[in-house]
Amino acid sequence: MPRSINEPNDTALLPEGLHDTLAHTAEHEAEIVEKLRQCFASHGYERVVPPLMEFEESLLIGPGKAQSRNMFRVMDPVTQRMMAVRTDMTGQVARIARTRLRNAPRPLRLSYSGDVLRVRGTQLRPEREFKQAGVELIGSDSTEAYVEIILLARNVLSSVGIANASIDLTMPLLVPAICRGLGLSKEVSATVRHALNAKDMGELETLDGEIGEISRALLAATGAADAGMDILNKINLPTEAREICGEMDILLARLKEVAPELSMTLDPGEYTGFEFQTGIGFSLFVKGVRGELGRGGRYPVEGDDSPEPATGFSLYLDSLMRALPEMTALKYIYCPYGMDMAAIADLRDQGYRTICGLQEAEDDRAEAQRLKCQYLWQADNVIEC
Amino acid sequence: MPRSINEPNDTALLPEGLHDTLAHTAEHEAEIVEKLRQCFASHGYERVVPPLMEFEESLLIGPGKAQSRNMFRVMDPVTQRMMAVRTDMTGQVARIARTRLRNAPRPLRLSYSGDVLRVRGTQLRPEREFKQAGVELIGSDSTEAYVEIILLARNVLSSVGIANASIDLTMPLLVPAICRGLGLSKEVSATVRHALNAKDMGELETLDGEIGEISRALLAATGAADAGMDILNKINLPTEAREICGEMDILLARLKEVAPELSMTLDPGEYTGFEFQTGIGFSLFVKGVRGELGRGGRYPVEGDDSPEPATGFSLYLDSLMRALPEMTALKYIYCPYGMDMAAIADLRDQGYRTICGLQEAEDDRAEAQRLKCQYLWQADNVIEC
Incomplete structure (x- = not known):
């Protein structure tokens, strides 16, 4: 039986649309984000990490524009200017491409992942904070750029175990x-x-x-x-x-x-949601899963010079997680107090998660069960509880 | 030569103390965060992911109290209550332990990683946004809890390649x-x-x-x-x-x-920085590296019942990164247009990062060099550029 933690429902603790992610779900999500990152990297997309908050006007590029009434804004006492929390990362990636990376060779391949916050959720996505991960291929208006991006979407979904996504192509x-x-x-x-x-x-x-x-x-x-x-x-x-x-x-x-x-x-x-695009768009779905897994297409990256064409997609981690089976059970083992440190490290190397006793227990098996471990170290061996 | 991207210095683009992390640095940081997560998990610490923003008063627990004048606050139009962006994650973990996980068996082992934002930086840490990662062992006031936490700090630092950290013990x-x-x-x-x-x-x-x-x-x-x-x-x-x-x-x-x-x-x-603690505290340093890598100790987790003792530590990713050598060079390979997809996937499996040509190039080697690839696929072989 997988180890699970009791979760009383204390929704009033947190503002509507914001939530804690716990234990298995939190680890599974982190593993998925990591796999996405590795898959993007292996396809030559370099990671960029923009700040969570920046000057309000910088966030009003591309898809950010549509979310302008949905941004949390604060006055920055240091710069005396309005800042806002990002509602989408695509605009930030565009800003980086057109400023700090304006001299990098084209096409430029960038990837990102991070949290975004919105003042109000939608009916389909009531969450006000969620994770986004995606890529942008900047500086090519070729058909081949669509091909690369769509195949990357397929590869990245299959790298996390989603082989049955369907791609809905739009022509806004x-x-x-x-x-x-x-x-x-x-x-x-x-x-x-x-x-x-x-x-x-x-x-x-x-x-x-x-x-x-x-x-x-x-x-x-x-x-x-x-x-x-x-x-x-x-x-x-x-x-x-x-x-x-x-x-x-x-x-x-x-x-x-x-x-x-x-x-x-x-x-x-x-065309809903593709308003800022200037070419073919697409959404990623899995039959029977609420909400799209992601969407992409082509849009212009504006800067000091003439706009550059960019093709990319964003994945929404909440829908993605709903499309995946639960994580395989983790193996927790209770290591009684006084157990040899090297033996404990050995167990970790074998893939066990070690829960060490902080003092001698009256009954090691009972203590292991109380701590929801499936295994126990006894007489130099791993024993099932 | 490692592939690197030109980065003109456009500091005025972003508010003081906020920054973009690019390319190698961004990937290296993500790899380190992932290693920390895996090390925490292997030691039986379950991951929790609290929201970036929550009700202001929830953030004024534990170390949050000291940062109360340093929080970005916004009025939430949905709940009509003040919310704030976290300045530290320890208080959020304490909230989770005392509410949603109040019935989980003790000692409770939790881990976390995420971004925190502060209105003003300090002289030692001018950054206003940085990543924090850490653990809490909740529900034990034993000496053994300190031992477990200090050894975990040693193990986690050594898992990312820092073997020479020193631990400065304090008695506030x-x-x-x-x-x-x-x-x-x-x-x-x-x-x-x-x-x-x-x-x-x-x-x-x-x-x-x-x-x-x-x-x-x-x-x-x-x-x-x-x-x-x-x-x-x-x-x-x-x-x-x-x-x-x-x-x-x-x-x-x-x-x-x-x-x-x-x-x-x-x-x-x-005692500076240990004011909220109720036992032994400690800081983690590496000689010659600016700023502490992290700090920890014991503090009371307050809730509806009597306070519970918690022992833990937080690592600051910015200092941690300064203590690490640069990442080993990544291998980028240019895959000319029309190359077989299976062969490209093979290269990725071998650890290459594939940069695909979107059209035929006049000179594949010149194109590979322009795109800063160290390798090139030519006549069914990997060639150095």
Whole structure:
């Protein structure tokens, strides 16, 4: 039986949306974060660790912008300027790429992991503090950059034991390009975007003419990537929109070539959460697990010079943990008082976790059980309790 | 040559005392934190991860009290109560022990690691954000608890490659007990405490009578633990003070027995930073390294019931990193565009960090050098650049 610690439910102790992570869960999470770090590193992504808090305006880059009302802010008595706690790490990585690492060779590969804090949680993620880990490939606008990032997402998930993630590809620029190409009014464009994003067939049925046909075809293209791409290739689209679909076609073909086992879906109408992106986006899911495991795509890294294209993804540790089986039981062994230190160190080297008696116990076995150890050292041997 | 990234000095980008950690340094730090975690776990200390921010009053326990003017505070719009960012994790661990884990068997062994933030740095540690990692052994007031904690400090430092740390033992209760025992006035007691803490021989020379003799003997006892203990044992002390010295004597004897190689010093007059402690304290140093690596001791964990004794220590990652040699060079290899994916994965399994070309390069070797790789894949072989 795994060793477990009693946890009375004292929710009032902590502010809503903030929590303590204990024992097994805490260790498992730390192990997963460590595996992610090693996998990112082995793929040539160098780790950066920005501070938890920095000047407010530095955090309003990229996805940070969307969270600006969700930042905890404090006045810094030292600099007399407003600082904020990060709500997302992508903007900080972009800042580092465009300032301290502006002279590093491109493409630049960076990775990160850390805590983020938000003033309010969402319905899907009520937590106000959670861990994020991810990568950015900065300075390339090639299709191959998408390929590298998507394969890295697959590799990193499989390195922690998730082999069945599916990748939902989005094209946040497609619908706006179609609306522009057809010369639609702002109002009609907004209706189309909303109806497609919400997958509202009722509303799409009310659209007349070319945009009606295209929209319904886009909705029909939502689902398995191969079939969806076939539908997209048959729609008559304005030039710019056709180019966007062309890039997706090339990406899918290349992914099929190098990773035929990937489970991919297409969602050409989705844009929620991809507003700041300037190319193909994607979400990572596992069937039956609440919340996406992560999301990624391409966005511009802005700086003093012209923006640089970046492609990357972020994983959310809370969803990731929900997609994983529980950690295998840890082996705790009770080492009675006075036991030889070298023998205790030996047990640790063998993978036991040693719990040492601080004084002689009346009954070693009873003491081992009281301390929830599964093993006991007795007569120079490991004994099961 | 190790791969290194150009880092222009853009200090104005970040608030004073906050910084980005990049590349090698960031990875090295993450590796050290991971080794600490594994070492704590192998010794039976279970990991807890409290939130970065919680209700202000929860953070004013134990060492948090001393930092109360140094906390970043925010009004939480959700709970309409003041929250603060932690300045130290010990108080949070104490809160967990006394609430959620109040029914877990004693002694309770907990470990932690994480970031802490302070409004102002100190002269010795100008950083306002730094990482802390440590352990607490809760529910025992035995000498053996000190032994376990001090040996764990030795083991954990040696697990990250620091074999030459010295342990400076303090007795923050000793001087107050002497002053009480001799019936000294508040003023004289304060003078004695201050002069001993500051090791101010000039001021100690001005003290007459018994307290003068004792104080000068205490100062003489500062230094190597064995010689210091001999001096302490010869001083004529009031009962309570004698008992405190007696406990130190037993601790030193036991440590000598189980870990004769330990380098220990004694500082019987020191109390700065040990104000909240109720027993023996200690600091961890490495000669020539700025700042202490960590400190520990015994303090009371307060809760609804009577306080529980806890013994533990915290390590400061910034000083720890300064005490370590640089990480061994990482092996980066350039994998030209189109290289077989399985071959790339093989290189990663062999410990290489793979940097993949996103397109064909005119000259693979030149491209590998531009990307600061030491190796290159050419004609199915690893070649040095």
